[in-house]
Amino acid sequence: MSRSADLQGQGKAASTKILIGGFVMLTIAMGIGRFSYTSILPVMQSQIHLSITEAGYLAAINNLGYLVAAFGAGFLTLGARRSAHLRIHLVLCILTTGLMAVTASFSWWMLLRFISGVSSGSIFVLASGFVLDALLKDKREERIGIFYGGVGFGIALSGLLIPMLSLQSWRGAWIGLMAVSILFASVIWRYIREPQQHPMSQNASHNPAKKESNLFVFLLIVYGLEGLGYIVSATFLVAYVKQVPHMAFFSDYSWIIVGIAAVPSSIFWSWCMGKLGYVKPLTAALILQAIGVILPVFLPNIIGIALGSVLFGGTFMGISMLAITAARALKPASGNQAIALMTGFFGTGQIIGPIGAGFVLDATKSYSVSLALAALVLVTAVVVMILGSITSSGKSLIVKETL
Known part of the structure; x- marks a missing residue:
């Protein structure tokens, strides 16, 4: 003993x-x-x-x-x-x-x-x-x-x-x-x-990850949309704040707030994942991020920008942690490949996002429209996540049971 x-x-x-x-x-x-x-x-x-x-x-x-x-x-x-x-x-x-x-x-x-x-x-x-x-x-x-x-x-x-x-x-x-x-x-x-490798016994008859492997496809789409929506704010937040009347002084602070909010956020979302599974926390985080992206547009003052930065910083790494951990749980036999596919879809969204936002910016001369469209993409991710959870065999896996 x-x-x-x-x-x-x-x-x-x-x-x-x-x-x-x-x-x-x-x-x-x-x-x-x-x-x-x-x-x-x-x-x-x-x-x-x-x-x-x-x-x-x-x-x-x-x-x-x-x-x-x-x-x-x-x-x-x-x-x-x-x-x-x-x-x-x-x-x-x-x-x-x-x-x-x-x-x-x-x-x-x-x-x-x-x-x-x-x-x-x-x-x-x-x-x-x-x-x-x-x-x-x-x-x-x-x-x-x-x-x-x-x-x-x-x-x-x-x-x-x-x-x-x-x-x-x-x-x-x-x-x-x-x-x-x-x-x-x-x-x-x-x-x-x-890490030292130890053989782990798995009960194939009680493996909810296998039963819900179809949810992985929805996760890929959601994470790609997250990459597209989040990168627009991550790229243009400071530039947007600089051109808001009387708010240029706050532009650097907005990005610092994003970082500070991100530090404890993953711990919080990890706790939520342990209690609720990953579907509900991931859906909630996407909703909050969409609000954080659009809030500085609706409230172009220090309150709106600061709160938007907190919501954005407090969710973007939490979403990554939830999505990647869920993907690994759904594909336990090929964890690195699952993470690679997820990150690849995310990276594709990150390339498309700034290019699309750049075209919109050139056409409208407005950061606000680009941020609004980014928020709409995140709302679409929420819809896909909900559809994925409904069509899978279980709607809210508890990660501790899956892993």
């Missing part, structure tokens, strides 16, 4: 280290490597006159790299080499962040942002499988939300640091974030280790 408890304690200690490592990897790859561009972009536009078209291309090429990695990472047979690939992509992500400051060539920036997208997408897919394997093996799925909180932490951190790092030059922001990333990576480098 004592030996069993000792082994259990060692297992939990190992999964805790993997969890910490995953949290920091998402902080570096997503919060800094991927989303810091949103905060640095206005500085580059003002200091080196980066055009809106060029800014859009840089965002699109990063999304393309993310999409390529999302499909590729999950379908490569890596076995126990996931940790090595994670380390390689972590180094690439950090280097491509710092190298943005070394050159002023737009062509080189395009290449760097593409590689950054590949590395961040690979880290997201591989680290998700990595951490979920460790936590689920030790029956600690309630801590999944902590892992995804790394994205919000990185957004909030970069949002706070960039105004200080870019005081002298836009280059300082990229170099400073690279230095912070190196520091973080050095702390968790030894935690990037493959």
Whole structure:
């Protein structure tokens, strides 16, 4: 009995280290490597006159790299080499962040942002499988939300640091974030280790995931629509706030609020998932996000923008956590492939979203219309999620029973 408890304690200690490592990897790859561009972009536009078209291309090429990695990472047979690939992509992500400051060539920036997208997408897919394997093996799925909180932490951190790092030059922001990333990576480098594999007995006759595998198709559609709807707000929120009368001063703060709200949100949605399953929380999160996207348009003041930022930040990583965990539960025998497909659909939506919003912006000269259409896309995702839950054999799986 004592030996069993000792082994259990060692297992939990190992999964805790993997969890910490995953949290920091998402902080570096997503919060800094991927989303810091949103905060640095206005500085580059003002200091080196980066055009809106060029800014859009840089965002699109990063999304393309993310999409390529999302499909590729999950379908490569890596076995126990996931940790090595994670380390390689972590180094690439950090280097491509710092190298943005070394050159002023737009062509080189395009290449760097593409590689950054590949590395961040690979880290997201591989680290998700990595951490979920460790936590689920030790029956600690309630801590999944902590892992995804790394994205919000990185957004909030970069949002706070960039105004200080870019005081002298836009280059300082990229170099400073690279230095912070190196520091973080050095702390968790030894935690990037493959979870110990233990055979798990499964009762094939009592496997609700198999009975509801058709729900996976609906999840793919929902997550693709989420990528399309969310990225419009993530791309244009700061720019929209800057052009609202008497609200330009609040534009940087709106993005910081998004990051701060995202940090605890995954923990909250993870708790909801444990109590209610994933269908109801995912539907509720999509509704709240749609409200958060459109609220700054209806209330273009500090209250509407701040509350909209809270709702947006408080849901976008929660939706990712709920959708990906649900997909893995529905496809337990091919978890990495399921995560890759989900992230691929999401990435496709992220590419379509800014392009469509750009056409709308050119035609209407209004960010408000683009944000309203993004909210409509999210409402469509809600409808699809409800239809999926109705047509599946069970309407609200409790994740603890599924995993």
